[in-house]
Amino acid sequence: MAVSLSSSAKKGLRHTEKEGAALRRTVIGFIIFFLFLVPLIGRSNDVEIMKVDQIKRGMKGVGRTVFEGTEVEDFDVEILGVLKNRRGTRGDLILARLSGRPGGALERAGQVIAGMSGSPIYIDGKLIGAVAYTWPFAKEAIAGITPIEDMIKVLERGLEGRSSNLSSDVFWEDPGIAVPEEVASLNPEVKEFAGAVFRPIATPVMFGGFDQRVIDRIAPELAKFGMMPIQGGSGTAEVLEDVPFEPGSAVGVQMVRGDLNITGIGTLTYRDGDRIVAFGHPIFLSGSTDLPMTGAYIFDVLPSRFWSFKFGVPAHLFGSVRQDRWPAIAGVIGELPDMIPVKALIGNSEGKTSYHFEVLRNRQLSPMFIRYALYNAILVTERVTGEVTIQAKSNIEMEGYPVFERENVYAGHGAISRVVSDLTAPAYSIIQNPFEKVMLKAISFDVTVQEEIRAAWIEGIRVDRKTLRPGDYIRVTVLLKRYLGEEQEEQISLKVPKDTPEGMLLLRVGDATSARSWDIERSPEKYRPRDFVQLLEILRSEGQNDELTVELFRPEKSLSVRGREMPSLPPSVLTVMKSSGQAGQRGAVKGVVIARTKLGMDYVVSGSQSLSLEVKRELR
Numbered sequence: 001m002a003v004s005l006s007s008s009a010k011k012g013l014r015h016t017e018k019e020g021a022a023l024r025r026t027v028i029g030f031i032i033f034f035l036f037l038v039p040l041i042g043r044s045n046d047v048e049i050m051k052v053d054q055i056k057r058g059m060k061g062v063g064r065t066v067f068e069g070t071e072v073e074d075f076d077v078e079i080l081g082v083l084k085n086r087r088g089t090r091g092d093l094i095l096a097r098l099s100g101r102p103g104g105a106l107e108r109a110g111q112v113i114a115g116m117s118g119s120p121i122y123i124d125g126k127l128i129g130a131v132a133y134t135w136p137f138a139k140e141a142i143a144g145i146t147p148i149e150d151m152i153k154v155l156e157r158g159l160e161g162r163s164s165n166l167s168s169d170v171f172w173e174d175p176g177i178a179v180p181e182e183v184a185s186l187n188p189e190v191k192e193f194a195g196a197v198f199r200p201i202a203t204p205v206m207f208g209g210f211d212q213r214v215i216d217r218i219a220p221e222l223a224k225f226g227m228m229p230i231q232g233g234s235g236t237a238e239v240l241e242d243v244p245f246e247p248g249s250a251v252g253v254q255m256v257r258g259d260l261n262i263t264g265i266g267t268l269t270y271r272d273g274d275r276i277v278a279f280g281h282p283i284f285l286s287g288s289t290d291l292p293m294t295g296a297y298i299f300d301v302l303p304s305r306f307w308s309f310k311f312g313v314p315a316h317l318f319g320s321v322r323q324d325r326w327p328a329i330a331g332v333i334g335e336l337p338d339m340i341p342v343k344a345l346i347g348n349s350e351g352k353t354s355y356h357f358e359v360l361r362n363r364q365l366s367p368m369f370i371r372y373a374l375y376n377a378i379l380v381t382e383r384v385t386g387e388v389t390i391q392a393k394s395n396i397e398m399e400g401y402p403v404f405e406r407e408n409v410y411a412g413h414g415a416i417s418r419v420v421s422d423l424t425a426p427a428y429s430i431i432q433n434p435f436e437k438v439m440l441k442a443i444s445f446d447v448t449v450q451e452e453i454r455a456a457w458i459e460g461i462r463v464d465r466k467t468l469r470p471g472d473y474i475r476v477t478v479l480l481k482r483y484l485g486e487e488q489e490e491q492i493s494l495k496v497p498k499d500t501p502e503g504m505l506l507l508r509v510g511d512a513t514s515a516r517s518w519d520i521e522r523s524p525e526k527y528r529p530r531d532f533v534q535l536l537e538i539l540r541s542e543g544q545n546d547e548l549t550v551e552l553f554r555p556e557k558s559l560s561v562r563g564r565e566m567p568s569l570p571p572s573v574l575t576v577m578k579s580s581g582q583a584g585q586r587g588a589v590k591g592v593v594i595a596r597t598k599l600g601m602d603y604v605v606s607g608s609q610s611l612s613l614e615v616k617r618e619l620r
Contacts, residue, residue, distance in 0.1 A: 050126035052092045052147045061123035064248030066298050067105040072248035075100040094145035105301040111138045114202040115310030118267035118278040120247045130269040132280025133198040144198045146280035151328040159322040159332040200281040204309040206232035208261035214376040243295040243315045250296035252314040258357030263314040274333040291321040293331040343444040346381040353381050367428040375420045382449040384416040391448040394423045397441040409546045411455040411604040435532040456480040458607035471498040492550050494595045506553040510608030512543030525587025545604045551596040558589040
């Protein structure tokens with residue numbers, strides 16, 4: 001008997017099959033990880049080291065790197081000189097010319113290739129350091145080599161403890177290393193570069209599963225760290241053979257991993273058992289860190305007049321990068337990194353696509369990568385240009401605190417930018433808060449897109465009277481104009497409190513943004529948190545875009561103490577507090593909201609209107 005499935009059942013079956021396939025890939029990945037990782041752990045690196053003071057001009061050597069696939073290839077090296085004390089009183093840089101086989105990658109590129117950072121250099125079988133610096137737009141492969149003596153010192157900082165808390169703020173833009181006149185005069189090849197600046201070789205950063213529009217937006221942020229964003233494929237290389245992880249092997253450092261991937265590619269320099277150093281310069285200069293460390297598969301070298309680069313994808317996860325300092329990164333094999341799990345559910349009323357990925361833990365960098373990953377997930381899944389209305393939710397799970405939740409609705413032609421900004425803003429504030437280290441357990445987003453604009457703007461307001469007595473009700477009529485629709489009216493009543501003194505009132509009607517700005521102007525100290533709990537309170541007080549706020553505001557001078565308002569203070573008390581000789585704990589309050597109500601709508605509201613009213617004890 002034939003059995004037919006409904007469309008919903010078929011969708012469920014496809015979803016189940018997809019989950020099953022994902023589970024099988026995960027299991028296979030772990031099997032491969034342990035099959036290939038266990039034999040690698042414990043290997044020792046007994047290579048001899050040649051110190052900088054033994055290196056002379058004219059010496060010949062060999063370098064090792066991957067130009068294609070996973071096979072480590074040799075290239076030729078000729079020493080041109082040594083730049084002494086390149087950073088203050090410490091650290092030298094070895095100057096060398098690189099060359100390869102005829103028709104090979106180095107000859108085709110005609111310059112040092114992005115992704116070669118960390119390529120080990122040997123003279124007479126002794127390791128001298130790693131390719132790490134060059135000139136942009138160079139016509140020949142002239143490189144700066146970071147001495148291995150300096151790189152190994154990074155291992156001494158320790159690789160045992162992972163960075164379970166968020167790292168400190170990071171920012172670095174290498175000013176480069178000037179080439180001395182005496183070195184240039186001895187080398188006709190670099191004479192034109194006398195006084196020019198060596199810079200770290202750009203790190204090619206592969207974006208898997210990302211739209212080029214997102215990559216273009218994040219590129220200026222990554223350029224500060226000497227990174228070259230490149231659009232690549234999603235996921236990791238399906239390479240089932242044993243991927244080597246030895247000096248000269250390609251190494252990947254991941255900022256985002258999972259359904260979306262962001263991986264910087266360099267080269268492994270030195271390995272001692274399960275400890276490695278690579279790159280010959282920092283990635284972010286973030287100090288103690290915890291980033292996924294993978295192998296990498298190189299498809300080929302893409303020559304470019306600007307900067308030739310290795311094009312590849314991450315392969316097997318080998319361990320974690322635990323140090324990111326001058327003049328190298330250092331990692332440990334066999335220990336997995338601690339990252340922030342993120343889930344994004346994107347779609348419409350008929351179905352949604354789920355994205356699961358992890359983001360590095362870092363005060364400065366985590367929010368940026370979360371923001372661009374969410375932006376990309378929305379952009380590649382749903383139509384977000386033109387006329388759209390977007391329902392959006394976010395949850396942030398933290399150790400020691402209740403789950404932070406935010407839900408809002410957005411409409412218009414530029415809704416996606418507002419959605420991404422608003423949904424990720426709490427993560428920025430929580431991760432970068434100055435009060436305490438907060439461990440994020442997970443972040444999730446849920447975005448539903450409708451291909452229409454459901455919105456209205458406030459055109460005007462009117463009241464049944466402008467003069468009121470304490471205890472009276474005032475009826476407010478709000479005039480709204482729907483997008484591509486007709487005008488409509490909403491009526492709201494507010495009660496004037498019985499203890500309201502005579503004087504002027506201001507009736508204000510507005511959207512969530514207007515209401516927030518009114519309150520910040522009225523009592524700015526209220527929005528300056530003194531601790532993390534107050535910060536969460538401020539974040540949770542954000543209004544909804546589909547709410548209409550109506551309030552009665554009375555001008556009145558008062559104070560707030562540690563963010564808490566003290567309204568209706570007697571003038572004598574106010575004078576004493578202002579002249580008490582203390583500062584930093586108090587702030588001025590410009591008035592009090594004596595009545596406020598919010599009306600939920602089924603569309604996004606924008607705009608604001610205000611009207612002056614008067615309170616009198618006796619009406620004539």
